[in-house]
Amino acid sequence: MESDGLQNVDMVRIPAVPVFNWSVGNFMERFFDGLKGGKFMGVKCPDCGRVYLPPRMICERCFAKNDEWVELPPEGTVESFTLAQVKVGEDGELADLEAPVLIGMVKHEGADTCLVARIEGLDPEEASVGIRVTAVLDKSAESILDILSHYVPR
Amino acid sequence: MEKQVAIVGYAQTGYESDVDASREILVLEAAVGALRSAGISREVIDTVVTANNDYMDGRTISNMRLVEPSGAWLKDESKVEMDGAYAVLYAMMRILSGDHDVAMVIGVSQASVFPTYVPGVMTLDPTFDRERGLLNEVSAAALQARAYMDACGVTEEQIAGISVKNLRNAALNPLALRRMPVLTVDDVMSSRMLYSPIRELNAFPPSDGACSVILASSKKAAEITDCPVWIRGVGFSHDSYLTERPLDKLGSLKQAAERAYAAAGISDAKDKIDVAEVHENFAHEELMAYEALGFCGEGKGSALLESGATKINGELPVNPSGGALAANVACAAGLARIAEAALQVRGEAGSHQVKGVKTALAHGQTGLCAQENIVFILGGE
Numbered sequence: 070m071e072s073d074g075l076q077n078v079d080m081v082r083i084p085a086v087p088v089f090n091w092s093v094g095n096f097m098e099r100f101f102d103g104l105k106g107g108k109f110m111g112v113k114c115p116d117c118g119r120v121y122l123p124p125r126m127i128c129e130r131c132f133a134k135n136d137e138w139v140e141l142p143p144e145g146t147v148e149s150f151t152l153a154q155v156k157v158g159e160d161g162e163l164a165d166l167e168a169p170v171l172i173g174m175v176k177h178e179g180a181d182t183c184l185v186a187r188i189e190g191l192d193p194e195e196a197s198v199g200i201r202v203t204a205v206l207d208k209s210a211e212s213i214l215d216i217l218s219h220y221v222p223r
Numbered sequence: 224m225e226k227q228v229a230i231v232g233y234a235q236t237g238y239e240s241d242v243d244a245s246r247e248i249l250v251l252e253a254a255v256g257a258l259r260s261a262g263i264s265r266e267v268i269d270t271v272v273t274a275n276n277d278y279m280d281g282r283t284i285s286n287m288r289l290v291e292p293s294g295a296w297l298k299d300e301s302k303v304e305m306d307g308a309y310a311v312l313y314a315m316m317r318i319l320s321g322d323h324d325v326a327m328v329i330g331v332s333q334a335s336v337f338p339t340y341v342p343g344v345m346t347l348d349p350t351f352d353r354e355r356g357l358l359n360e361v362s363a364a365a366l367q368a369r370a371y372m373d374a375c376g377v378t379e380e381q382i383a384g385i386s387v388k389n390l391r392n393a394a395l396n397p398l399a400l401r402r403m404p405v406l407t408v409d410d411v412m413s414s415r416m417l418y419s420p421i422r423e424l425n426a427f428p429p430s431d432g433a434c435s436v437i438l439a440s441s442k443k444a445a446e447i448t449d450c451p452v453w454i455r456g457v458g459f460s461h462d463s464y465l466t467e468r469p470l471d472k473l474g475s476l477k478q479a480a481e482r483a484y485a486a487a488g489i490s491d492a493k494d495k496i497d498v499a500e501v502h503e504n505f506a507h508e509e510l511m512a513y514e515a516l517g518f519c520g521e522g523k524g525s526a527l528l529e530s531g532a533t534k535i536n537g538e539l540p541v542n543p544s545g546g547a548l549a550a551n552v553a554c555a556a557g558l559a560r561i562a563e564a565a566l567q568v569r570g571e572a573g574s575h576q577v578k579g580v581k582t583a584l585a586h587g588q589t590g591l592c593a594q595e596n597i598v599f600i601l602g603g604e
Contacts (some may be wrong), residue, residue, distance in 0.1 A: 081281075103357060122385055129463055149367035149373070152419040156356065159337020161317040161469065163361070172357050172418075173404040174581060176365050183466040185357055193419075197559075212355045218306070 096124040099138070104216040107206055111180055113137040122180040143204040144223065145177035145184075152193045175202055175215065175220055188218040225487050228315045229451030229599065231325075232261025232437035238400040240462070242431040244354045246280065249330050251292035251325035253435035257327065258294070261437045268437070271295035271316045274307035274330035274554045276286030278336045278345060292423035293329050294443040307434060307558025308331065308486075308502070308587025308597045312457060314438050321330040324443040324543055330437045330555030332428030342553070347593055358465075360504070361426060365418035367470040367592040368507040372420065375522040378508060379420045383411035384528050385506035386548055388406055390593035392535050393545025395574040398533045400430050400550040411506075432520040434555040434562050438498035452565040456489070460564040461595040467483070476515035476596035478588070484517070487600040490519040491545025492584075496600075498567045498577045499541045499584040500560035503548060508593060509541065510584065511569065516598070536578060543567070557587020561599055568603045 081085075091102065096112065099121050103110035109121035116131035120139060128135055150173045158164030173188040188202060202220035210216050234256025236242075250273075258265060271293050273286045282288075287303040289295070297315075303310040307330025314326035343360030347353035352554075371377060387406050394404035401412075414424040421486050444451040460482070462468050462475035480492070489495045499516065503509035509523035518539060519527040525555075527533060530597075533541040544563040546557045564583035566572045585599045 083281075089349070090394075091349055097350045123348075125467070128335040131290075149370040151369060151421075153357075153362060154416045155418065157340045157344055159361045161341040163340060165392075170357075172366075174360060174370075174470075185352060185466060186353070187564070195543055198369065212354075214351065 075186070079204050094126070096126050100124050101213045101216070104206060104213070105208060109141040109143060109177055109204070111139050112188070116153050119181045121182050122177055122184065136147065137215055138162040139179070141177045141179045143177070145202060145204070145220070147173045147176045147188070147196070147198060147200045147202055148176050148183055148186065148196060150196050152196070171196060173202065173220055188221070189219045190194055190221040224242050224455055226441050226453050228438055228440060228454045230256045230436055230454070230561070230565045231262070231439045231444050231447045231451055233565055234260055235398050235434045235559055235562055236276070236432045237398045238430045238432040239551065240400060240428065240430065242333065246331055246333055247288065247292040248268045249333070249433040250289055250329055253329055253331070253433035254293050254327060257435035257437050262321065263325070265294040265445055266493045267325050268294060268298065268327045268467070269325050270299040270317050271309045271327045271329070272303060273319070274303045274305065274310040274328070274558060275332060276342065276554055277306055278342050278380060279332045279553060281337065289329070292480065293327065293581045296350055297585070300324065305554070305565060305589045306587045307555050309437060309589065310598070311438065311558065311561055311599070312459065312597060315454060315457070318438060318440050318598065322599035326438045327436045328431060328438065328558065330552070330558040331433040332555065333431040333552040334553065335431050339429045343454055344412040360411070361421060362418045363465055363591045364426070364505045364508070365421045368420050370471040371507055371511055375524070377507070377525045380408055381528065382420065382425055382507045382510065383408045384602065385503070385509045388528070389509070389542045389546045389548045390424070390535060392543050392575060393407065395535070396549065397545045398550070401428050401545070401548065404586055421505060425548070427504045427547050432550065432551045432552040434552070434559045436558060436562055436565070449459055450603060452568045452601050452603060456483040456487030456600040457598065459595070460596040465592045465594065469591055471512045473515040473520070473593055473596065476512060476588070476593060476598070478599045479596045480516045483598040483600050489600065493539060495582055496539060496584045497580040497582050498543060498564065499539065499548060499586070500544060500563045501541055501586045502557045502560050502588045503542070503546050504551060504588070506548060509546065516584065516586070535575065539541065540577045543572065546587070557597065560587060561585040563581070564599070564601050568601055
C-alpha cells in the first residue's frame with residue numbers, strides 16, 4: 070500500500086548536521102603526505118610480510134602491528150571493475166550519471182590489498198580484469214582525498 | 224548439537240516498498256504473530272532480542288521504543304545492531320547459558336524512511352573510500368560480481384537466471400514484495416543498469432517489514448509444541464574489509480558453513496540438506512553461495528543452477544520463498560531466511576512448500592560484499 074503520508078508533518082529533520090571530527094590517523098597521514106610527494110606509501114606486516122596499501126595499522130591475519138614502511142610503484146593491475154551508470158545522490162538514493170564512469174579496484178605491484186579509483190583513457194568495452202594501469206596524481210587537487218585522481222592503461 | 228534449542232514460533236509481516244504503518248506496528252504484528260504461531264502468551268517470554276539499526280531508525284539506541292511492541296516491558300531485553308540472524312545466535316546463547324528458557328527475536332527496518340544507500344556508504348573506511356564517492360553497497364557488489372565472473376567464467380545471463388528462479392518462486396509467496404511469475408532472463412537483462420554487471424532486477428529491492436522468531440530450551444519446547452524445529456548446528460565467520468580480501472569467493476561463508484555442518488554432523492551437504500534459504504542481496508551472491516556452502520565444486524555454481532537442482536522442485540531447492548531478491552528488509556533479511564527454513568521443516572510454507580523437508584539450511588550476511596556470514600542448520604524430530 071502506498072502511503073500518502075501524514076499531512077501535518079511531512080518530514081522530520083535533525084536540527085544539526087552530524088559532522089565527525091576524525092583524524093585520518095598517523096598511517097593515513099603518512100599515506101597522504103606520500104601522495105603529495107608523488108609516492109605510494111604502504112606498510113608491511115612484520116610477521117607474514119603482507120603489504121597494505123592504503124596502509125593499515127594492524128595485520129588481521131597475524132594480529133600484529135604493522136611497522137615497516139615500503140614505497141610502492143604507481144603501477145598496478147585491475148583486480149575488478151564496474152561501469153557506473155548511477156551514483157548515490159544527495160538524497161541517498163541512486164541517481165543517474167550524465168556520463169558513465171569506469172571504476173577500478175587496483176592492486177599496486179608489491180601490494181596485497183587494493184585501492185578503488187576511476188579508470189580513464191580506456192574504452193569500457195575493452196576493460197577486463199588483469200589490465201595493467203598507472204596512477205595519475207593531481208597534486209593541485211583541493212582535497213588531499215582527490216590527489217589520487219585516476220588510473221590510465223599502460 | 225543435539226536438541227538443545229528449538230524454534231517454536233515465527234511470523235513475518237508482508238513486505239512492501241512503502242508500508243502504511245509505523246516501525247512499532249510492524250514489530251507488534253511480527254511479535255503477536257510469532258506468539259500466536261507458538262500458541263503462547265507474552266508472559267512465557269523470558270528474554271527479547273531485537274535486531275535494528277540506529278542510523279536506519281533515525282534515533283540513538285533505537286530499541287528503546289521497541290519495548291512496548293515487542294512485549295519486552297520489564298523483561299530482559301537487548302539488541303543486536305546487525306542482521307537478525309545474529310540475534311538468533313545471541314538468543315540461542317542466552318538459552319544455552321541456562322538463565323533463560325524462551326526468547327523472542329525480532330528484526331525490523333523501513334527502507335522507505337531512511338536514505339536507502341547511505342547506511343552502506345557509512346560502513347566504508349571514513350578516511351578514504353567513504354569520501355571519494357565511488358563505493359557503496361551496489362558498486363562494491365558489482366566489483367565482487369565481476370571478480371567472480373572473471374575467476375569462474377560466469378556470464379551475466381547465468382546470473383540473471385538466479386533472479387528468474389527466485390522472483391518466480393516469490394510469486395508463490397504471498398508475503399514477498401517482488402512477485403514475478405513470468406519473468407524471463409531477457410526481462411532481467413533489459414532492466415535498468417546500475418553498476419555493470421548489476422542491474423535493478425539482480426539487486427535487492429529496498430523493503431519495509433519485520434520478522435520474528437521464538438526460540439525455546441528443549442524442556443520448554445516440549446511443553447510448547449509437538450513439532451519443534453531444532454537448531455542442529457550454527458557457524459559464523461567474519462572476513463576482512465572488502466579491498467583487503469579476495470572478492471571472487473565467499474571465504475567466510477565457506478568457513479561458517481563448515482562449522483555449522485560439523486556441529487550438525489553433516490559430511491555431504493548436497494545430500495543431507497533438503498532446502499536452503501540463502502541471503503543473496505545480489506543475484507551473483509547466490510551462485511557464489513552454492514560453492515561456499517559445498518552444494519557444488521568451486522566455479523560450478525552456474526552449472527548447478529542450470530542443472531535445475533536448485534529450482535523449487537529440484538533435488539536441492541534454494542530460496543523457494545524468493546530470497547532477498549524478492550524482499551530485503553535490512554536487519555531482518557537473514558532472520559527471514561531462518562523463519563522460512565523453519566516454515567519448510569514444519570511443512571507450513573503453503574504454495575512454496577518443498578516436499579519432504581527434514582533438514583534445512585538458513586544463511587544470513589552483514590557488511591559490504593558479504594563480509595560476515597552465519598549459517599544455521601535446522602531439523603525436525
